[in-house]
Amino acid sequence: KGKRAFIAGVADDNGYGWAIAKSLAAAGAEILVGTWVPALNIFESSLRRGKFDESRVLPDGSLMEITKIYPLDAVFDNLEDVPEDVKANKRYAGSSNWTVQEVAESVKKDFGSIDILVHSLANGPEVTKPLLETSRKGYLAAISASSYSYVSLLKNFIPIMNPGGSSISLTYIASERIIPGYGGGMSSAKAALESDTKVLAFEAGRKHKIRVNTISAGPLRSRAAKAIGFIDMMIEYSVANAPLQKELSADEVGNTAAFLASPLASAITGAVIYVDNGLNAMGVGV
Ligand code: NAI
Numbered sequence: 001k002g003k004r005a006f007i008a009g010v011a012d013d014n015g016y017g018w019a020i021a022k023s024l025a026a027a028g029a030e031i032l033v034g035t036w037v038p039a040l041n042i043f044e045s046s047l048r049r050g051k052f053d054e055s056r057v058l059p060d061g062s063l064m065e066i067t068k069i070y071p072l073d074a075v076f077d078n079l080e081d082v083p084e085d086v087k088a089n090k091r092y093a094g095s096s097n098w099t100v101q102e103v104a105e106s107v108k109k110d111f112g113s114i115d116i117l118v119h120s121l122a123n124g125p126e127v128t129k130p131l132l133e134t135s136r137k138g139y140l141a142a143i144s145a146s147s148y149s150y151v152s153l154l155k156n157f158i159p160i161m162n163p164g165g166s167s168i169s170l171t172y173i174a175s176e177r178i179i180p181g182y183g184g185g186m187s188s189a190k191a192a193l194e195s196d197t198k199v200l201a202f203e204a205g206r207k208h209k210i211r212v213n214t215i216s217a218g219p220l221r222s223r224a225a226k227a228i229g230f231i232d233m234m235i236e237y238s239v240a241n242a243p244l245q246k247e248l249s250a251d252e253v254g255n256t257a258a259f260l261a262s263p264l265a266s267a268i269t270g271a272v273i274y275v276d277n278g279l280n281a282m283g284v285g286v
Pocket of ligand 1: 014016017037052122171217221247
């Protein structure tokens with residue numbers, strides 16, 4: 001029987017979430033996605049108008065099908081969390097059931113269960129500011145959107161995840177090494193995400209036989225990365241200094257996610273898997 005995946009954090013065809021969806025689809029999984037509420041309309045209409053058709057092509061020539069798109073805002077766990085100004089916001093008022101708990105309930109109602117949960121989202125409103133200039137509000141917002149969002153997703157989806165299921169998030173080496181420019185508490189958020197991967201692997205493994213891993217990905221020119229402002233430099237640095245001197249493709253991360261979600265990885269949990277052309281192993285650039 002084919003597996004069903006829910007991928008949170010797909011709003012165009014440039015990011016890791018899209019590439020992971022494609023690799024999972026190519027391996028035969030049914031694809032559900034969670035799209036950030038403010039990005040929902042443009043994503044759905046672009047998809048409908050065929051704007052992504054070229055990048056929907058799978059290795060066998062068929063087009064990836066997304067069975068259903070759910071609006072999602074992963075900084076809100078349930079309706080009680082949502083402030084009035086957000087409720088009144090035109091884009092948010094235009095859709096419903098987008099808090100994490102409500103999305104999990106909708107997926108349960110529509111499909112009953114899932115096998116694979118992917119968290120491919122992050123947000124740090126002050127990412128361009130050095131940590132020393134980051135406000136408490138900005139720091140906590142980064143942690144809320146980029147780290148707790150994963151705890152919340154897993155918490156709410158575990159009850160509908162089949163035993164033997166697999167959960168994957170995306171992290172970045174700025175959690176453990178100094179990457180100037182990755183500010184606003186985003187480095188802190190990734191450190192939390194990686195530490196949580198271990199604790200969640202224990203709790204979800206013992207209770208529900210679910211594996212929890214994170215992929216530490218190299219630089220990709222996604223929409224989110226472009227907003228940070230240094231992505232071209234990071235890609236150049238990696239090509240110049242990594243053991244494998246090539247630009248990383250999103251598909252390489254997608255394929256790793258498909259492996260981690262498959263029975264081939266049945267003993268891998270609590271791991272940070274580097275998919276970065278080996279850059280993490282270097283001690284000095286040469
Ligand atoms: P992306 O822009 O494709 O994905 C980020 C997604 O998060 C977007 O679709 C955005 O709409 C969504 N999002 C933001 N706030 C949200 C919220 N509150 N609720 C729901 N969705 C929300 O960019 P990318 O780079 O593919 O990011 C995916 C993951 O990969 C992130 O965790 C990122 O930190 C990680 N990553 C990216 C690297 C890169 O160089 N692009 C390197 C290493 C990790």
